[in-house]
Ligand SMILES: Nc1ncnc2c1ncn2[C@@H]1O[C@H](COP(=O)(O)OP(=O)(O)OP(=O)(O)O)[C@@H](O)[C@H]1O
């Protein structure tokens with residue numbers, strides 16, 4: 001337990017007077033992690049809208065511009081930065097929308113370590129912070145023509161408010177009935193390759209000669225809408241997702257036989273004879289892997305469609321034991337009184353706070369932040385008495401989950417009661 005005021009909002013141009021040209025003409029913060037100083041800055045110049053990261057390696061006396069992965073925060077007016085667990089910096093942006101104000105710059109997480117190893121360069125990765133948890137996504141995989149799309153469509157039709165489809169990117173050409181942004185994001189290979197390099201994809205694979213991939217945004221957009229995400233991806237993709245930070249349920253759909261697959265692909269009539277042969281060739285290895293690799297939690301055989309659909313619903317808990325049309329999570333505004341205690345300036349302070357369960361976080365536009373254990377106290381920057389002021393909130397970061405390249409979930413937010421000493425339970429207690 002201990003006091004840890006850790007806001008660093010200062011002009012760093014004077015501090016690092018070693019000739020390195022800090023490019024920020026707006027504002028910046030610096031955080032020390034081991035022998036590195038991470039400088040996060042943004043430009044007030046209208047032509048540059050992104051946030052930049054530079055690293056000063058104290059052991060080498062050198063500046064490094066790292067590879068920055070993930071989707072960066074949008075332009076904002078300023079920020080506070082706080083180091084968490086020595087591996088990520090929480091960046092609280094000023095003047096952002098309630099859904100867009102908490103970010104994590106990962107500097108030494110497992111994901112970043114892996115990326116550093118793979119690229120041989122210094123790497124940092126952005127991950128957006130989101131309140132609460134999302135239901136586990138469902139990964140559905142299996143050979144081409146087995147009926148994945150058919151089963152997913154049935155599920156989405158019967159439970160439209162419960163499930164949302166992760167719209168993949170692909171370099172293959174659209175089929176006649178397919179719509180861009182609905183069935184796939186149809187894209188050019190060079191663009192997709194750049195986005196993959198920039199860390200925007202949770203997984204990608206070369207499938208039947210084309211590039212397919214699931215962007216982090218595709219999955220997170222579904223979760224943000226309060227729905228459970230369904231991914232239709234091949235076995236290589238499922239393997240990558242299994243190895244990622246995304247906690248999902250993995251289901252493999254197997255065909256009754258390869259001959260049946262061939263028949264279905266012919267009847268579907270969306271591929272040429274040559275393409276069908278290629279898909280069938282790949283199917284053999286996929287069936288083998290699907291059944292024996294240990295990637296999948298469940299294997300369903302799609303022989304009779306209705307039977308397979310019933311089995312799928314059963315394993316998703318939708319066989320009548322739950323409501324047939326569950327509602328998505330609402331942006332409720334539940335208020336619960338709660339007693340928070342923290343230590344500051346040698347005092348233990350008890351204060352009454354309220355949990356607001358809405359999805360966004362309404363931050364004071366200019367604020368100071370300080371960290372006490374796993375709680376971040378954010379106070380509006382109006383001069384005060386030292387007590388939590390009006391508009392103060394507490395972010396609880398003790399249950400964080402996920403992270404780059406996806407969202408960081410599990411943030412809990414509490415609004416501090418502006419009048420904490422209104423009843424006898426609350427007050428200031430001296431440390432013994
Ligand atoms: N159990 C079944 N019996 C007979 N036909 C089926 C069955 N399930 C699906 N089909 C049909 O098989 C064809 C292929 O199904 P679908 O397009 O859903 O496969 P898929 O696994 O999504 O394929 P791809 O991976 O190529 O997208 C469709 O014409 C569909 O109507």
Ligand SMILES: Nc1nc2c(ncn2[C@@H]2O[C@H](COP(=O)(O)O)[C@@H](O)[C@H]2O)c(=O)[nH]1
Pocket residue numbers: 141142143144148168169172203204205207212213214232233234235236237238
């Ligand atoms: N690894 C990924 N595989 C994907 C993705 N989206 C689709 N797929 C798989 O590709 C094949 C072929 O699909 P088709 O639409 O061309 O018939 C099929 O097995 C899909 O499951 C993805 O994002 N990543």
